[in-house]
Amino acid sequence: MGIQLQNVVIDAADAGELAGFWAAATGWEAADWSSAEEAVVRNPAGGPHLYFMRVPEGRAGKNRVHLDVGPAEGGSARREIERLTGLGARVLSEHESHTVLADPEGNEFCVTGERD
Structure with missing residues (x-):
């Protein structure tokens, strides 16, 4: 079970x-x-x-759980980050394997993949 x-x-x-x-x-x-x-x-x-x-x-402190998302098959992490920021997300930090963003209410999530 x-x-x-x-x-x-x-x-x-x-x-x-x-x-x-x-x-x-x-x-x-x-x-x-x-x-x-x-x-x-x-x-x-x-x-x-x-x-x-x-x-x-309101949100206080760091998320204890967050979502990791990636581009659909054949997509680009860089293009997805640009699209998401156009929808109202903001970039918080960039790393080799992922970029941390915040949604419009400040909830953090990551876009995985290199920013080609």
Whole structure:
């Protein structure tokens, strides 16, 4: 026996707005019932979804868990970083194997791969 990962839950000031960013970033669809209180971005492959939940407090300190994302097959890490910053992310630091970004609410995530 074991467990099945269903959702990755991300705290937000505005769940619907943050879900909009992540829907655009991943190419997945946000549920039509999404609101400022709660929202979900569904994984069309059937894997875990991204679930956003409004919380009263802002982000404090370093993320204890973060997402690692990479370009789709044949894609470029550099082009994905440019696209994500165009959607509202910002680059925090660059490393040989990955770049650390923050989404519009400051949640950190990494784009893996060399910045060709």
